[in-house]
Each structure stands twice: as C-alpha cells, then as structure tokens.
Amino acid sequence: MMPLLPRVLGYANPLSVAPGETIRFMVGTLDGPRRYRAEIVRVISSDTGPGGPGLKTEPLRTPITGEHVGSPQPIDAGSYVRVPNPAVLTGLTRFTLEAYIQPTRVPVRPAPRPQAIMGTWAEDTQEGWALVLDEAGALAFQAGAGTDAQARVSTGRPLTARRWYRVTAMVDLGAGAVTLDQAPLPDHAVTVEAPARVTAGLPALPAAAADDLFLGAVRRGVEGGRLFTTWHFNGKIDRPTISRDGESIARWDLAADIATDHVTDRSGQRLHGRTVNAPKRAVTGHNWDGTEMDWRRAPEQYGAIHFHDDDLYDAGWTPSHTVTIPADARSGVYALRLEAEGGPPFWVVFYVRPRRGAPRAPVAFLASTATYLAYSNYRARMRPSPAELYIGALPTVDTTDLLLMYHPELGGSTYDTHSDGSGVCHVSRLRPIVNTRPTGRPWNLFLDFSLLDWLEAQGQAYDVVTDDDLHREGVALLDGYRVVLTGCHPEYHSREMLDALEGFLGRRGRLMYMGGNGFYWRVSYPSSHPGMIELRRAEDGTRAWAESVGEYYHSSTGEYGGLWRRQGRAPNALVGIGFVAQGFDRSSYYRRTPASRDPRARFMFEGVEDEILGNFGLFGAGAAGLELDAANAALGTPAHALVVASSEEHSNAFQLVNEEMNVSFAGSDGRFSAAVRADMVFFEHPAGGAVFSTGSIAYVGSLADKGYDNNISRLTLNVLRRFLDPKPFSMP
Amino acid sequence: MFTIDPRRTDLALEFKRCPFGPHSPELQAVLNVLRSARHCQNLLLVCTRPHAEWVLAEKQPDGRPPRLFSDPVFTTLEDAEWHAFRLRWEAVTGEKLAV
Numbered sequence: 001m002m003p004l005l006p007r008v009l010g011y012a013n014p015l016s017v018a019p020g021e022t023i024r025f026m027v028g029t030l031d032g033p034r035r036y037r038a039e040i041v042r043v044i045s046s047d048t049g050p051g052g053p054g055l056k057t058e059p060l061r062t063p064i065t066g067e068h069v070g071s072p073q074p075i076d077a078g079s080y081v082r083v084p085n086p087a088v089l090t091g092l093t094r095f096t097l098e099a100y101i102q103p104t105r106v107p108v109r110p111a112p113r114p115q116a117i118m119g120t121w122a123e124d125t126q127e128g129w130a131l132v133l134d135e136a137g138a139l140a141f142q143a144g145a146g147t148d149a150q151a152r153v154s155t156g157r158p159l160t161a162r163r164w165y166r167v168t169a170m171v172d173l174g175a176g177a178v179t180l181d182q183a184p185l186p187d188h189a190v191t192v193e194a195p196a197r198v199t200a201g202l203p204a205l206p207a208a209a210a211d212d213l214f215l216g217a218v219r220r221g222v223e224g225g226r227l228f229t230t231w232h233f234n235g236k237i238d239r240p241t242i243s244r245d246g247e248s249i250a251r252w253d254l255a256a257d258i259a260t261d262h263v264t265d266r267s268g269q270r271l272h273g274r275t276v277n278a279p280k281r282a283v284t285g286h287n288w289d290g291t292e293m294d295w296r297r298a299p300e301q302y303g304a305i306h307f308h309d310d311d312l313y314d315a316g317w318t319p320s321h322t323v324t325i326p327a328d329a330r331s332g333v334y335a336l337r338l339e340a341e342g343g344p345p346f347w348v349v350f351y352v353r354p355r356r357g358a359p360r361a362p363v364a365f366l367a368s369t370a371t372y373l374a375y376s377n378y379r380a381r382m383r384p385s386p387a388e389l390y391i392g393a394l395p396t397v398d399t400t401d402l403l404l405m406y407h408p409e410l411g412g413s414t415y416d417t418h419s420d421g422s423g424v425c426h427v428s429r430l431r432p433i434v435n436t437r438p439t440g441r442p443w444n445l446f447l448d449f450s451l452l453d454w455l456e457a458q459g460q461a462y463d464v465v466t467d468d469d470l471h472r473e474g475v476a477l478l479d480g481y482r483v484v485l486t487g488c489h490p491e492y493h494s495r496e497m498l499d500a501l502e503g504f505l506g507r508r509g510r511l512m513y514m515g516g517n518g519f520y521w522r523v524s525y526p527s528s529h530p531g532m533i534e535l536r537r538a539e540d541g542t543r544a545w546a547e548s549v550g551e552y553y554h555s556s557t558g559e560y561g562g563l564w565r566r567q568g569r570a571p572n573a574l575v576g577i578g579f580v581a582q583g584f585d586r587s588s589y590y591r592r593t594p595a596s597r598d599p600r601a602r603f604m605f606e607g608v609e610d611e612i613l614g615n616f617g618l619f620g621a622g623a624a625g626l627e628l629d630a631a632n633a634a635l636g637t638p639a640h641a642l643v644v645a646s647s648e649e650h651s652n653a654f655q656l657v658n659e660e661m662n663v664s665f666a667g668s669d670g671r672f673s674a675a676v677r678a679d680m681v682f683f684e685h686p687a688g689g690a691v692f693s694t695g696s697i698a699y700v701g702s703l704a705d706k707g708y709d710n711n712i713s714r715l716t717l718n719v720l721r722r723f724l725d726p727k728p729f730s731m732p
Numbered sequence: 733m734f735t736i737d738p739r740r741t742d743l744a745l746e747f748k749r750c751p752f753g754p755h756s757p758e759l760q761a762v763l764n765v766l767r768s769a770r771h772c773q774n775l776l777l778v779c780t781r782p783h784a785e786w787v788l789a790e791k792q793p794d795g796r797p798p799r800l801f802s803d804p805v806f807t808t809l810e811d812a813e814w815h816a817f818r819l820r821w822e823a824v825t826g827e828k829l830a831v
Contacts, residue, residue: 652757
C-alpha cells in the first residue's frame with residue numbers, strides 16, 4: 001500500500017518577521033512540475049479532532065494566495081569540503097596522497113558504492129582522480145580522462161568500521177603506476193589486522209584540469225547552475241595531504257577554524273576550502289589519547305572532521321515567493337499552507353513578531369523554536385527500535401511524516417542517527433520540515449496551539465516571539481512584557497536564552513512555564529551557520545543517542561554540551577522544577593497539596609474548589625502526562641517555592657528518568673514510585689516578579705475542556721491575571 | 733525468563749478494556765514480552781485520515797519506508813492496539829487468542 005504523500009514542500013527564511021518586513025518561501029514539488037495552491041494563514045488552534053477546539057486558521061491577505069505552478073527542487077545532502085580551483089593541481093601527474101581515516105560505514109549497505117577521501121574526480125565527466133574506499137570498503141585509487149580511459153586500483157581488503165588507518169597513494173599517472181598503502185593504527189583492540197600494500201599499473205592518463213578538489217565526496221555534476229556531489233564518505237578524515245617529492249602541495253589542518261566552515265591549508269599553496277552541509281568538527285582525531293576531553297585544550301588531537309552522507313545544512317532552493325507581511329498583521333504563529341492535488345497539505349510555519357517600535361501586548365508567548373528545530377524531521381519512530389516499550393502504545397505517524405522515509409535527503413532530527421549510526425548533532429531550518437505544523441502527531445507546536453487557542457478564548461492580547469529572537473536579542477526582546485508564557489515543552493536552550501529569561505525575572509518579569517521537560521539540553525547557534533543549532537548529547541540524560549567519548553564540547557562555541565543540570569544550571573533554579581519522568585500512554589491528574597491553602601497561593605485558587613485538578617484533557621485524558629517535572633531543593637528549587645499540586649496515579653509506562661537514579665532500581669515506574677509525578681509550583685522573585693510552573697506537557701491539553709470552563713483553565717487564568725497586575729510580588 | 737501463560741485470557745481482556753494503562757503488574761509483564769526486542773514486530777500505526785482511519789505498518793531496516801498493510805483499517809486507536817495485541821499473542825504463545 002502506497003501512502004498519499006504531500007506533493008509540494010517548502011520552507012521559509014527568515015523564521016520570524018515583523019509586519020512590513022519580507023519573507024521568502026522556497027517551494028518545490030515532488031514527482032515533476034505541478035500546480036499547487038498557496039495561502040498564508042494565522043494559525044490559532046491545531047487539528048485536535050472532534051474532542052477539542054479543532055483546527056482554526058485565519059487567512060492573511062497577501063498576493064501569494066492562489067494557484068501556482070512549481071517544479072521539483074533537488075537537495076544535495078551529504079557533507080564534504082570543497083577546495084575551489086586548485087590550479088596547482090593542473091598538470092600534476094606524480095604525487096602522493098595521504099590521510100588518516102576512520103570509516104564508519106563499510107561497506108555502504110544496502111547499495112554499495114565508493115566513498116571518496118579526497119580527489120578531483122568528477123562522475124559526470126569521468127575525469128580526474130580520487131583516493132576512495134571502493135564498493136567493498138577497500139582502499140582504492142580511481143583515475144580517468146573521460147569515459148574511454150579510466151582505471152581503478154584497490155587493495156582488495158575492506159577496512160574495519162571505526163578503526164583508524166593511515167592511507168597512502170603514491171601516484172604516477174604519466175608512468176601509469178600507483179602504490180596503495182592501508183595501515184591500521186595500533187589501538188586497544190584485541191583483533192590484529194595486517195597492513196595492505198598494493199602496487200599496480202594504470203593506463204597512462206593525461207592530467208586533467210581540476211575544477212574543484214573535494215574531501216569526503218566527488219562531483220556528480222551541475223544542474224541548474226548548482227553543484228551536486230556523490231560518493232560521500234562516512235567517517236573521519238584527519239590530516240589529509242598532497243605532496244610531490246616530499247614537498248607539500250596541500251596540507252589541510254582540520255583543527256584550525258573548527259568553529260567555522262573554513263578549512264585551512266598549511267602548505268603555503270593556499271588551497272583553502274569550505275565545509276558544505278555542516279559535517280561534525282571538534283571530533284577526536286587519530287592521535288587522541290584520552291588525556292584531554294576539550295578540543296580547545298588539545299587541538300592537535302582534534303584534527304579530524306566526521307563526514308556523513310546524510311548531513312544537510314541548507315537545501316539551497318531558489319526562492320519561489322517573496323511576501324511582505326502586511327503592516328497591520330497581528331503578531332502570531334503563521335503558516336504558508338501548500339496543497340497539490342493528490343496529497344495532504346504541507347505547512348511552512350513562520351512567526352510574525354510585533355511591529356518594531358510599536359506598543360506591545362502585555363503577554364508574550366515564547367515559541368520554543370529551538371525545541372521545534374531539535375525535533376524537526378524526526379525519523380526515529382519510523383525506524384526499528386524498542387520505542388513502543390517506553391511510549392506504552394504503538395508509535396503513530398501520518399502520511400506527511402512518512403515523506404521522510406521516501407526522501408532521505410530531507411535530513412533528520414537530533415533524535416535520529418546518521419546512516420553510520422552516529423548521532424545527528426546539527427539540524428537546520430533551511431530545508432522542508434514535515435513535523436512542525438498544526439496537524440498530525442500531537443507534539444511541540446501542535447500542543448502549544450492549545451495555549452494560544454486558550455489565550456484567544458480569554459480575549460487576552462498576546463505577541464509571539466521565538467527562541468531564535470531571544471537568543472539573538474537577549475532580554476531586550478522581552479522588555480515591555482509583563483508576562484512571558486513558554487510552550488509546553490521548551491526543552492532546548494542556549495546559554496544566551498537562559499540568561500535572557502533570568503534577566504527578565506530580574507526586571508520584575510513574570511514567567512509562566514507551561515509544560516514539562518523544559519530547560520533541559522544545552523544548544524548553541526553557530527554563527528557560521530545561521531538557521532542551525534548544535535547539540536552534543538553528552539554525559540547523561542534521557543538521550544536518543546549517546547555522544548561519542550571525547551566529543552562533548554560544542555564545535556561552534558566551545559561550550560560543554562549536555563544537560564543544563566550537569567552544568568550548574570538545573571531548570572529547578574529558574575522555574576522551580578525539573579524533568580523526572582515520562583510516559584506516553586495515558587495522562588493523570590493533580591491533587592492539591594496543603595501548600596495550595598497558603599495565603600500566598602490564594603489568588604491561584606479563587607473559584608477553584610476541587611481537590612482533583614485536570615482529570616480530563618486532550619492528550620491522554622489528563623493534565624499530568626507525557627513528560628513530568630518535579631521540585632527538588634538539591635537541584636535548586638527555591639526554598640520558598642510552593643508546590644501547590646502534585647500528580648499521582650501514573651501508568652506503568654511512566655518511568656523515572658535515568659539521570660534521577662545513580663543505580664538502576666526496580667519499582668521506578670508510575671505504579672510504584674511516588675517520584676514519578678508532576679509538581680505545580682509557584683514562587684516569588686526577589687525583584688518583584690514571580691514564576692508559575694505546571695510541570696507537565698499535557699497540561700495545556702486540559703485548558704479547552706467544557707468550553708474553557710474547568711479547574712485548569714480557571715487556575716491558569718487566575719495566575720495570568722495576577723501576573724499581569726504590575727503590583728510587585730513580595731518575598732515571603 | 734518470564735513466559736506468557738496462554739490460559740491467562742483474563743489479562744488479554746484487561747488490555748482490551750484499557751489498552752492505554754494503567755495496567756496490572758501481570759498484564760504489564762505480558763506487554764513487556766509482547767513489545768520486547770525478542771518478539772518485537774516493529775509495528776507502526778499510520779494515520780491515513782485524520783482522527784478517522786489508521787493502518788498498521790511494519791518498520792524496515794536500512795532506512796527503508798515502512799510497509800503499510802491496507803487491511804484492516806482501524807477507526808479507533810483502541811481497535812488498532814487490540815489487533816496488534818492479538819497478532820503478537822498468537823506469534824509469541826503459538827495459540828490464537830480466543831476472546
């Protein structure tokens with residue numbers, strides 16, 4: 001059975017715009033040119049189905065509304081280094097190529113193909129030369145001077161994945177001879193592998209003029225003025241060199257300029273290059289000995305780049321539409337809705353921030369765009385895995401999600417692994433993203449619309465700002481807002497974002513943390529790659545994959561990666577609670593605590609008589625579910641924080657997270673462990689502001705119950721009203 | 733290792749009544765076996781009409797797309813869970829679930 005996939009895709013740049021500014025939409029069709037309909041809408045509520053508010057959108061009048069004709073826009077995934085116009089190589093017939101390599105996917109299955117280490121080979125013209133691993137994974141040299149004159153020499157002995165080798169090719173094209181050396185480096189492995197050396201004749205070949213030299217790929221051809229590549233290498237390349245008679249022609253120092261896309265040639269020949277599609281840098285090299293874990297302290301041990309055949313930074317599509325956002329457009333979450341016959345709609349989400357310099361609404365919704373991006377193009381649940389054991393139910397996707405499995409070039413999320421099994425630590429918004437939308441699986445932005453819909457139902461004016469704005473502009477972005485509401489799962493934050501939120505509280509701001517598992521992972525925004533985030537899943541935590549040893553420090557900033565709680569900034573200090581448990585089958589409810597009767601909390605419970613809160617909701621039939629946070633003084637929950645309600649009676653699927661247990665123990669699920677709970681917390685800030693935290697991702701799904709007239713809605717409205725009141729909070 | 737007693741159809745009925753938990757410890761043990769790596773059938777549920785229709789699919793290795801099964805078509809998530817439970821029960825115990 002072939003599912004009905006979307007037939008038109010797109011992405012936007014920039015991510016957030018103010019009224020009067022322009023935004024570009026890159027649109028491509030699938031399976032040939034076709035007509036599509038486009039319309040920009042403000043999205044108010046997601047497609048919750050008949051049990052909830054349902055999809056609510058409001059059209060934005062712009063010239064884009066209507067029928068268009070689009071064409072496919074291909075994507076060249078796979079990372080490499082491109083060295084343009086290496087004139088010094090023209091006419092070169094006698095030379096030596098050398099590098100240290102650690103292949104990670106040998107052979108490439110299920111469709112074996114060569115993997116290029118370095119060279120000028122061009123698949124389209126069959127000219128040039130390259131040092132490669134052949135289809136079997138053995139070191140080989142490929143050379144040619146057109147379709148009628150090609151040769152390849154191989155050692156015939158496949159390399160072992162994840163072992164370091166020194167590989168050499170001594171080439172004399174004029175004489176028609178090549179000697180290949182593949183020498184495994186000594187390591188701690190028990191198995192011993194002999195080196196391989198092969199000398200063989202080649203047909204004499206003329207030296208070709210090289211347009212470009214590549215590390216980690218070869219040229220496939222040029223289409224529409226764009227370069228396309230193939231034979232991508234999976235694994236690490238360290239200290240690649242080209243020499244002639246002992247003299248350096250190129251000597252690339254991959255430890256230089258790690259934080260950028262620059263690749264520096266130390267030979268003096270100025271064969272500098274650029275990385276393409278953001279391969280992983282700041283990775284351990286062939287000589288890493290474990291004495292240093294920080295690449296900045298021992299750069300000579302971090303002289304490698306890890307390339308992947310499915311890395312992607314910028315899809316590079318040609319803009320299809322440029323739209324000026326009307327000056328009177330209100331701030332909100334918007335989407336370009338694309339639809340072509342025969343497939344479901346495709347949503348290109350973007351954000352309209354308030355007009356610059358204009359008065360702001362009193363409330364800001366901080367869209368969790370770093371988290372949405374971390375989850376973007378999530379493939380993991382469609383790949384074999386034991387996910388059902390921690391979800392507690394069958395993993396569910398829709399046909400738009402399935403698009404990813406038919407189009408690997410769209411790249412993955414930070415929850416995925418590359419084709420070689422290593423974790424995806426770079427994700428970019430400069431590509432079509434299938435799962436940040438108001439339809440499909442309820443998660444992230446989909447869930448956050450429950451909060452926006454509730455604000456609309458309350459008639460509460462609000463602006464929408466994004467994590468990306470906050471990272472870039474800091475606390476100034478929040479100036480003028482009395483209350484900032486987070487989304488339901490603001491999991492990923494940069495240091496700059498945390499500093500800004502702390503700064504907001506220090507200016508008498510009021511923060512409503514409307515979810516669970518927030519402020520958990522550190523991310524950075526590489527200045528060399530706008531639109532991308534970097535993540536290292538270091539050390540500990542509930543991890544989709546584990547970061548490689550020795551590679552815990554971000555390449556872009558040098559920051560130590562991983563959980564904020566492992567870096568002295570546990571979320572408990574900012575919002576009173578931190579991640580403790582997750583489960584995805586059925587949600588539960590909160591029970592009020594005696595602290596909810598504290599006079600300091602009276603404003604929260606005016607008109608709320610129930611002991612049990614939120615035993616209803618759209619996401620698992622309860623307000624306490626999916627991912628849960630609890631108070632913990634040892635992690636920084638303020639001593640005066642009031643835990644006004646806690647959840648209970650969670651299902652077996654809810655398990656205590658591993659960072660909460662130093663030694664694995666039984667009885668750590670929701671049926672046995674009282675530690676598996678969400679704590680609802682309130683506390684005053686010394687500057688006169690305050691914090692309210694719900695502790696559960698599912699909470700926002702209870703707001704709309706009974707026509708927004710329920711104890712969760714009332715409680716939240718009570719908090720919002722008091723938080724809007726400029727009267728300062730006093731410390732108890 | 734824990735094995736499923738195929739006579740314990742009461743546990744199957746408990747699942748049918750409440751597929752999304754909480755479950756009794758005995759039913760959870762059964763589910764752990766049915767969903768474990770040893771017996772994992774790599775099932776995926778694909779929504780083909782929002783809020784209305786789902787079909788089962790089997791996840792594939794090497795990044796290949798899941799294989800979708802056009803029949804049966806489920807109109808509730810509960811029906812899909814029950815169908816998957818029955819399939820796995822039979823696969824693991826060798827006995828058709830007679831409830």
